[in-house]
Amino acid sequence: MSAARETLRAIEQKGRRFRQQQLTFVAALGRTREQARERTLPVSSIAQVQHYLDNHCNNATDRRILSLFLEIVADLRGVAQLLEALVPENRPPDESLEAYKALLCPTSDLSALRAKYPHDEVNHLSCDEARNYYGGVVSLIPVAMDLACQCVSGAGTAHKPLKRTRSPSLQGTQPGAEQQSSSAKERPAIQAMGTQTKPAGNTMGQLHYSPTTGQGGWHTGKPAWRPPGRTSKF
16 A cells, blocks of 8 residues: 555646646647548547557657656556556455546547546646647546545555544443343343232232332332221132
8 A cells, every 4th residue: 555655746746847847848749640641530548549649759858758748648557557456356346447447448438538626637738729639638648547546545544444432431440240231131120010919818818919018119118908897818
């Protein structure tokens, strides 16, 4: 993970230098497109830039700026490989990482790609250049950088160990108290609401329910209710 972060920092420095020379990059693409007789075609892929550099670049300045662009793209691919090596085999693929890898594919169509705010690379192009020719290729590096940072942050969160915390109700208690509390929870609560007694002389073995005295309330200390007129016991 640290290697990926260090590589991203180095790419950011190269990206700032490339952004300062964006007009030179666009001019180099214009000249190489003219040499290739493709002035009506947009620059829509990384492979197209590589083709211009290898076959239609006759200027040292153009070669230098096109090489810088392709060097940054190669570094971004290296970050993708580092991040892919950190993903466990049993983990489902990360959507951000898959989009990042697809964006850096040499043959991916970049025509509809546009860098949004706070990036302003597209704003430095004319309307015709941005819409028809270079809007996608100048948006590649800032969009890829955003995806790379997102993937690195997600990978760092996934590898961060979970911190075990004790329940607030158990904080500050001793281990013995926790064990007693857990054992008390396992035992079912029994509340004596009365006793079952077998009256003397009952030959049928029937059980009569007599409420326990002293439970509180209006009947505290009072004997059980008996029908009027009957004073003898069975």
